[in-house]
Amino acid sequence: MHELGVVFHIMDNLEKVAKENKAEGISKVVLELGEVSTVIESYLQNGWKWAAKKRELFDGAELVVEKLPAVTYCEGCGQTYPTVEHGKICPYCQSPETWLLQGNEFNIKEIEVF
Numbered sequence: 554m555h556e557l558g559v560v561f562h563i564m565d566n567l568e569k570v571a572k573e574n575k576a577e578g579i580s581k582v583v584l585e586l587g588e589v590s591t592v593i594e595s596y597l598q599n600g601w602k603w604a605a606k607k608r609e610l611f612d613g614a615e616l617v618v619e620k621l622p623a624v625t626y627c628e629g630c631g632q633t634y635p636t637v638e639h640g641k642i643c644p645y646c647q648s649p650e651t652w653l654l655q656g657n658e659f660n661i662k663e664i665e666v667f
Contacts, residue, residue: 556596559659560604564611567664571610576666581615583663587656588623588637623656 563582571579586592598616605611623636629648636656642649 556592557600557604559592559597560600563661564604564608567661568608568610570664571666574666576610578609578667579611579614579664580667581617581663581665582661583617583619585621585658585660585662586618587621587658589653589656590659591657592659594618594620619662621655621658624654625651626654627651 563584567579567582570576584597586594586597597618601614601616605614605616624633625636625639625641625643626633627643627646627648628650629643630646632643632645633654634644636653638644641651643651
């Protein structure tokens with residue numbers, strides 16, 4: 554479960570941002586999570602809940618996860634398609650010359666502080 558390490562990394566970065574901005578606490582964090590990012594949301598949420606209780610700055614902080622769909626681009630025909638449904642081979646022209654446009658992101662999108 555690498556998600557707990559991810560949670561610690563996020564919290565470490567947010568603690569620095571909060572300190573720089575003289576925030577007393579963090580009430581909400583919004584993350585963008587790509588569909589094929591290898592991070593499991595339920596593990597992330599459980600790790601967040603546990604870790605937030607251990608750090609005063611995050612006590613009671615809500616973690617909101619916005620899922621980003623995985624989309625692949627085909628070099629062969631210029632079409633885009635849902636990655637998870639079709640994989641690496643383009644469903645339009647059967648070309649293997651494809652690449653992921655989006656879906657592996659893991660970004661801090663928004664932070665609410667007080």
